[in-house]
Amino acid sequence: MSLQELTLYEILKVEKNATFLEIQSGYKKMLLKFKPQLAKTDDEKTLFAEKNIQIQDAFKVLGDENRRHIYDEQGKQAALAFDGLKQKLDKKISQLQVNLSIKQCYTSTLNNFELVTKQVCSSCDGHGHSHSDVCPYCEGKGKWTENVEVLPNQMKPIDKYCDFCNGKGVETIKKCKKCNGTGLEDKKNKINLEIQSTVFSKMIQFQEDDEQKITNVTFRCTEAFVNANQQKFEVLDGKVTTQIEVILEEAIKGFEKELVLPTSEVVMVKVDKLDLIGQKVVIPGKGIAGGDLIVIIVVKLAESDASRVKQ
Known part of the structure; x- marks a missing residue:
C-alpha cells in the first residue's frame, strides 16, 4: 500500500x-x-x-x-x-432558542436576562488543545542540531529552530480543560427582553468585546404554571389555556367564578347560558402580552346528577 x-x-x-x-x-x-x-x-x-x-x-x-x-x-x-469554530462565530447573526415558563411569558419583560452565547475559548484560542507536552522532535529544547556539509567532506553542526513547535519546546496535543476540546466557551450577557407572544423570534443586538453582535432569539412558552389555587395554565396551539370545573346545577343556572392569573391578577369567568357548557370561553387580553386566554368549562357530575341525566 x-x-x-x-x-x-x-x-x-x-x-x-x-x-x-x-x-x-x-x-x-x-x-x-x-x-x-x-x-x-x-x-x-x-x-x-x-x-x-x-x-x-x-x-x-x-x-x-x-x-x-x-x-x-x-x-x-x-x-x-x-475552520468551523471561527467561521461560525464570524457570522453576523447567531441563533438561540429560549424556553420560558408561562409565568415568565406573562411578565412581558425579563430584566437582566442572561443571554449565553459562544466565543472562541480564551485558553486554547479555539484549537481545543492546550500547549503542555514536551515536543518529541526537539525534546523540549526548541531547537535541534543538524550536521551540514559546508565544504567537500567537511561537516559542521548547525542549530536549527524546531519547525514543529516553532522553537517553543512544547506541542499542542493536550485537550483544553476549559472548553473540553470544543474550542468554544460560554459568554454570558445581561440584557432586558420584552416578551411579545407565546412563540416568536426577536433580533437582539448587543456589544461583546468591542464588536456588535446580533442574535436571533426564539422564545417558547413550554412549562405549565400552577398557582396557589391549583389552577393550571398551559400552552395549547400557541394559546394560553386553563380549565374550570363546575357542578351541574351551576352549569344549568349559570355562574361566575374568580380566576387568578399567573400575574396574581383576578378575573371573572361568567357563564349564563347552557349552550356554553363544554365549550371554550375566550377572555380577551388576558393571555400573554395582550393575547386571549382560553378557559375550558368542565361539568362535574355527582352520582345523583348522573342518574338524573340518564332519566
Missing part, C-alpha cells in the same frame, strides 16, 4: 473508533519513529519528511472532533480546510 492510500487512522496506527487519548498516543509514537534526526541517508530524509507531514495532518484532523467528523463524512481535504 502506498503512502497516498493510507487513511489518517492508518498513518497514526489507530482504529477508526479510537479515543482522543489513543490518537494522541499514536501521534507521539509515529513522530518519534520518524524523527528527522534518525534519518541517515538522503532517501530516508525524504521519506521521513513526507511521513512527518502526513503525521501532522493526521493529528490536525483526528485530534479535533469537528474536523474528524468532517473527515469521516467528506474526506481529508474538506477536513483540513475546515
